[in-house]
Amino acid sequence: MKYIDEYRSPELVSGLLQKIEKRATGLVKPITIMEVCGSHTTAIGRYGIRQLLPDNIRLVSGPGCPVCVTSIEDIDQALWLAAQPEIIFASYGDLLRVPGSHGNSLEKIRAAGAQIKTVHSALDAVALAQAHPEQKIVFMGIGFETTSPTVAAAVLQAKKLEITNFFIFCSHKLMPPVMRLLLADEELKIDGFLCPGHVSTIIGAQAYNFIIKTDRAAVITGFEPVDILEGISLILEELTNGVTEVKIQYQRGVKEEGNPKARTIMNEVFQPATVNWRGLGEIPESGLVLREKFAAFDAQRHFSVPEIRSQTNHACRCGEVLRGLIEPSECNLFGTVCTPASPFGPCMVSNEGCCAAFFRYPQN
Amino acid sequence: MCISFPGRIVAFKEDNCLAVIDIGGTKREVSLDLLDEAVTLDDYLLCHAGFAIHKIDTEEAQKSLTLLQEIIDNEIY
Numbered sequence A: 001m002k003y004i005d006e007y008r009s010p011e012l013v014s015g016l017l018q019k020i021e022k023r024a025t026g027l028v029k030p031i032t033i034m035e036v037c038g039s040h041t042t043a044i045g046r047y048g049i050r051q052l053l054p055d056n057i058r059l060v061s062g063p064g065c066p067v068c069v070t071s072i073e074d075i076d077q078a079l080w081l082a083a084q085p086e087i088i089f090a091s092y093g094d095l096l097r098v099p100g101s102h103g104n105s106l107e108k109i110r111a112a113g114a115q116i117k118t119v120h121s122a123l124d125a126v127a128l129a130q131a132h133p134e135q136k137i138v139f140m141g142i143g144f145e146t147t148s149p150t151v152a153a154a155v156l157q158a159k160k161l162e163i164t165n166f167f168i169f170c171s172h173k174l175m176p177p178v179m180r181l182l183l184a185d186e187e188l189k190i191d192g193f194l195c196p197g198h199v200s201t202i203i204g205a206q207a208y209n210f211i212i213k214t215d216r217a218a219v220i221t222g223f224e225p226v227d228i229l230e231g232i233s234l235i236l237e238e239l240t241n242g243v244t245e246v247k248i249q250y251q252r253g254v255k256e257e258g259n260p261k262a263r264t265i266m267n268e269v270f271q272p273a274t275v276n277w278r279g280l281g282e283i284p285e286s287g288l289v290l291r292e293k294f295a296a297f298d299a300q301r302h303f304s305v306p307e308i309r310s311q312t313n314h315a316c317r318c319g320e321v322l323r324g325l326i327e328p329s330e331c332n333l334f335g336t337v338c339t340p341a342s343p344f345g346p347c348m349v350s351n352e353g354c355c356a357a358f359f360r361y362p363q364n
Numbered sequence B: 001m002c003i004s005f006p007g008r009i010v011a012f013k014e015d016n017c018l019a020v021i022d023i024g025g026t027k028r029e030v031s032l033d034l035l036d037e038a039v040t041l042d043d044y045l046l047c048h049a050g051f052a053i054h055k056i057d058t059e060e061a062q063k064s065l066t067l068l069q070e071i072i073d074n075e076i077y
């Protein structure tokens, strides 16, 4: 397919690998590069990129999978909402198998009779609301800056069409605040970020200026093997020559200024709020909630979700996986109790999850 | 859910609010509400969760591949 195959060219890959090896010999100490996008995690696993790199370059995965970072409290509330008889709960497919506190999942309660529909877009949920005026449609909004503008646009559409039975259960997250937190982590010692390609399509390059201010490298990178290796090579170049700018390796998918129209729509509907991340806790201004003007679409305000005592299962080490502190194989349950067919924790559920990527593409 | 994919515009619908795109033979409809530039037939769009979010700069894609090849040729070979 156009502009996919070319970015898998074996010739370019081997050229880039040689370039990386050459640059890596000039490093004074080993370096750690973090990727914070689930699609990067999957691509790195699929193409075996970790194994191809010199020993002094360590790649770690961060909290880039929206399903994985959704807090157990949000999952429990979603389960409560989805169980209400007047509600049709609309969700992206990969949330369905995430276990809640008491072993339930959307998939399990659907089998027991709850009305849960899988959708690919928030617009599908708006269409459901039109088709079922007698029911209340609750759409679970998760995802980073790539996804939240699409949900915001769906809310505007529902408003325009004067739809009153469409609600958002909002669990959207923002990428820069969590990257800021990880950057400050003394244990992690990140030297550079492979910045997420499609989040950057929306937020643009300047959103990462805080990274280069700390002399760490930031390269916005695409998702094919050539992209990822070029991204790593550019990080090495920055670290060797001095970090001066946020580089865009993924020029075909990201403009310097991002997509201002999508940001305007996102900001019209949502405002930043302090939210809870799985494994990372509360992070100031790191999530989105609906603005007062759109309160009528807010599931949290419309339905009185009772207080649920959520329980994190401490045997699951997703928290440390999401912070890049351990590799999935260091979790005792990895590959035995916890597999993609029978996931114990959220990082094993989604295709984009780090544990799922390590399971599907063994690293050694 | 996080996947964004490129597709080529093969038709427009509903007063140009929607585009039909071809992704390696499969057709999908995407909303153009989030796109901040004008597009025409045969343009490539990056699509995510039912929306086009970016017009792919095909010229840039070609240029960067050529440049990359040159860098590799000159620096290593």
Ligand code: SF4
Pocket: A315, A316, A317, A318, A319, A321, A328, A331, A332, A333, A334, A335, A338, A339, A344, A345, A346, A347, A348, A349, A355
């Ligand atoms: S392997 Fe399973 S239980 Fe262990 S950290 Fe990953 S998701 Fe959690």
